[in-house]
Amino acid sequence: MPWIDACATSDIDAEDLIRFDHAGATYAIYHSPDGKFYATAGKCTHEDVHLADGLVMDHLIECPKHNGQFDYRTGEAKRAPVCINLKTFKTKVEGTRVYIEVA
Amino acid sequence: MTKRDYSLLGPDGQRAVDIGLAAAEWYHTDVPRKVMKELMQRSDQPAIRDTVILYGCMVAFAAMGIALWPSLWSIPFWLAYGVLYGSASDSRWHEAGHGTAFKTPWMNNAVYEIASFMIMRNSATWRWSHARHHTDTYIVGRDPEIAIMRPPAFARLLLAFVGVPDVIAFFPRLVYNAFIGVHPTEKTYVPHSEWSKVVRVARITLAIYAATLALAVWMQSILPLMVIGLPRMYGAWHHIMTGLLQHGGLADNVIDHRLNSRTVYMNPISRFIYWNMNYHVEHHMFPMVPYHALPALHEAIKHDLPRPNASIGEAFAEMWPALRRQFAYEDYFLHRDLPETAKPYRMDFHEGALGQTAAE
Numbered sequence: 001m002p003w004i005d006a007c008a009t010s011d012i013d014a015e016d017l018i019r020f021d022h023a024g025a026t027y028a029i030y031h032s033p034d035g036k037f038y039a040t041a042g043k044c045t046h047e048d049v050h051l052a053d054g055l056v057m058d059h060l061i062e063c064p065k066h067n068g069q070f071d072y073r074t075g076e077a078k079r080a081p082v083c084i085n086l087k088t089f090k091t092k093v094e095g096t097r098v099y100i101e102v103a
Numbered sequence: 104m105t106k107r108d109y110s111l112l113g114p115d116g117q118r119a120v121d122i123g124l125a126a127a128e129w130y131h132t133d134v135p136r137k138v139m140k141e142l143m144q145r146s147d148q149p150a151i152r153d154t155v156i157l158y159g160c161m162v163a164f165a166a167m168g169i170a171l172w173p174s175l176w177s178i179p180f181w182l183a184y185g186v187l188y189g190s191a192s193d194s195r196w197h198e199a200g201h202g203t204a205f206k207t208p209w210m211n212n213a214v215y216e217i218a219s220f221m222i223m224r225n226s227a228t229w230r231w232s233h234a235r236h237h238t239d240t241y242i243v244g245r246d247p248e249i250a251i252m253r254p255p256a257f258a259r260l261l262l263a264f265v266g267v268p269d270v271i272a273f274f275p276r277l278v279y280n281a282f283i284g285v286h287p288t289e290k291t292y293v294p295h296s297e298w299s300k301v302v303r304v305a306r307i308t309l310a311i312y313a314a315t316l317a318l319a320v321w322m323q324s325i326l327p328l329m330v331i332g333l334p335r336m337y338g339a340w341h342h343i344m345t346g347l348l349q350h351g352g353l354a355d356n357v358i359d360h361r362l363n364s365r366t367v368y369m370n371p372i373s374r375f376i377y378w379n380m381n382y383h384v385e386h387h388m389f390p391m392v393p394y395h396a397l398p399a400l401h402e403a404i405k406h407d408l409p410r411p412n413a414s415i416g417e418a419f420a421e422m423w424p425a426l427r428r429q430f431a432y433e434d435y436f437l438h439r440d441l442p443e444t445a446k447p448y449r450m451d452f453h454e455g456a457l458g459q460t461a462a463e
């Protein structure tokens with residue numbers, strides 16, 4: 001599993017996310033309110049919608065289309081209309097860079 | 104002229120899927136992420152205030168109506184109670200269903216369930232139909248919430264002001280859901296995991312109506328029904344009035360909410376009843392923004408939208424003739440000009456997708 005240099009820690013405000021595209025796949029990278037970084041698949045499991053336009057509230061990401069919610073730490077679907085969990089990816093911070101381990 | 108088939112299982116819906124009109128990428132006005140994040144922020148406070156006012160007024164008006172019953176003096180109180188029961192419940196259902204009204208989830212859920220009951224919608228079914236309405240707004244054969252189909256059925260529209268078509272549709276479906284299960288059309292948009300909830304909600308709802316009816320029979324009076332059930336009819340007019348304006352007379356089968364939705368400036372009482380859904384283009388473009396932030400969102404993006412209607416009256420004056428023209432010619436729709444500051448509509452794309460010519 002390769003680690004990919006995704007962004008700088010300063011690229012994402014606390015309690016926010018960005019979209020990251022790599023090798024034909026799209027990811028969402030989160031900066032939680034407690035200063036940690038997480039990564040998930042970039043699109044909602046309900047429909048083909050980028051989560052990057054959504055809203056991070058604590059450890060939840062709310063999808064911009066129908067307000068479905070996931071816990072972005074575990075990918076767990078938390079609020080209808082999402083029923084299918086989101087795929088998550090490991091992250092690590094080295095210096096000022098955020099890496100994600102892509103499949 | 105294109106004959107429209109609004110059935111969710113019909114050929115128009117299939118065609119929308121085939122040509123990529125269903126679940127398409129819609130137009131969005133550019134809003135800086137920082138501004139949008141601010142606008143999306145959730146808060147309990149405005150909705151708690153509005154909910155206390157709403158339920159407080161309902162209790163007070165119903166109490167006065169009951170106290171003065173059966174005198175004619177009770178009528179104004181029933182009218183006021185009715186509009187809160189039969190119309191404000193529509194906007195509460197809507198906003199709490201989106202989960203944006205309150206910050207706290209249980210508050211959204213509680214208001215959603217109460218509002219669903221009052222507006223006569225199965226809370227488990229309609230959550231999903233509304234998701235589809237947002238994915239495929241006014242896409243024929245895909246959107247289950249198209250209020251004005253073409254050609255418009257005027258008698259039905261007028262009867263809707265006193266809730267008749269909705270109530271007539273509601274009770275047979277309620278009984279179906281309670282005793283038989285989820286209806287085949289509902290199965291096209293309600294996920295399997297939710298089917299048992301649809302049935303449970305239907306049974307609880309049916310039990311409440313049965314108890315109310317039994318009380319009315321026992322009291323030999325319609326008074327219990329004046330409190331539960333009938334206000335969905337005698338108070339429906341406001342939500343129909345505002346609801347018809349949302350998309351009436353505008354384009355269908357397009358993927359730009361500026362073409363198929365209408366923003367109307369309204370008086371403060373209507374905005375309270377309607378919970379700011381008069382900013383309807385804004386709401387569809389950015390459903391994450393809570394009702395209390397819609398006026399601010401409107402300010403942020405109005406340079407990119409058609410001019411809002413100045414009042415409910417002006418909006419009806421625009422919409423009604425358009426509906427009459429659609430009666431004669433189904434493909435007609437109002438094409439509203441954009442300000443010079445706006446990004447143009449992509450009519451090339453829409454005309455190609457529709458296989459039809461935009462009107463005026």
Ligand code: FES
Pocket residue numbers: 044045046047048049063064065066067068069080081082
């Ligand atoms: S697309 Fe994400 S909740 Fe529907």
